[in-house]
Amino acid sequence: MQRLAPLFASLLFALPAHAGEVSVAVAANFTAPMQKIAAEFEKDTGHRAQLAFGATGKFYAQIAHGAPFEVLLAADDETPARLEHEQLAAPATRFTYAIGKLVLWSPREGYVDDRGEVLTKGDFKHLAIANPRTAPYGTAAVEAMRKLGVFDALQPRFVQGENIAQAYQFVATGNAELGFVALSQVLKDGKLASGSAWPVPASLHAPIRQDAVALARGRHNPAVQALLAYLKGDKARAIIKSYGYDL
CATH class of the missing domain: 3.40.190.10 (Periplasmic binding protein-like II)
Structure with a gap:
């Protein structure tokens, strides 16, 4: 001892x-x-x-x-x-x-294009976003869609999560074909972990x-x-x- x-x-x-x-x-x-x-x-x-x-x-x-x-x-x-x-x-x-950085993401390879045109041309039924009243990433997603002129058309397809983690889960589990999530949620070792994504231009929403x-x-x-x-x-x-x- x-x-x-x-x-x-x-x-x-x-x-x-x-x-x-x-x-x-x-x-x-x-x-x-x-x-x-x-x-x-x-x-x-x-x-x-x-x-x-x-x-x-x-x-x-x-x-x-x-x-x-x-x-x-x-x-x-x-x-x-x-x-x-x-x-x-x-x-x-x-x-x-x-x-933070906002991305439009789908677990499907090649589904989200590099211009986000899937928002107007895609055959999806559900689009996940975080609650814009309580989650700033949800607010940014709404701002981006309004600037793109697609908010009114897409609103009936929203699946709304309480926060950005729940919005991500909706997409990851297949309850929504794609969704607006945080870039940090879909990266691994600095690269896209799976699926396809469109980094939403910073000009489309407040920083x-x-x-x-x-x-x-x-x-x-x-x-x-x-x-x-x-x-x-x-x-x-x-x-x-x-x-x-x-x-």
Whole structure:
């Protein structure tokens, strides 16, 4: 046992002092990258991020009603700004951690063309989108369809998900032939994992600026400060970029 004592001591001192936990509300489009970032964050800092995924609008309502989140990673920049204005977020902590990209995707090879003309020429019955009232990617999809002049014709075919993760599931499971999803959901190792996709031109919708903010409940938690700093670091930024986001 005496010989093991130095080993135990070295392991103890290798861990960061005062390692803690941080409760994070994460926009559904950022599920995969945040899971990877959280694992690296715990490995590098000792702090643990407890993650919940969902629609940004739903998270706003939950936070306004006292939900115990300490950080919000939103799918837009308006919700964190609103929380800041309403004093539900810590001042001077908000920043853009990613700029999202919208794609029209189908699991069928060659079904979605490189101009998105399938929207007017396709024989599909169902088109999946996220709820535009609560999910910024849904809002962007509606903006794009309006600019393309196809919204009214396509609206009867909508299959609406509560968030972008549910919209993706509708397409992936065949409940919709195609849908507007986040680019991050259909990439693997920087390439389209399956099917066919049309990256929606940024000119067709407002930029999907995704902001992070510390919430009032977490303003004094060192793990909150550590996570926000980690998101700005090289390792996290490389992960974010690998999922197709701009920085």
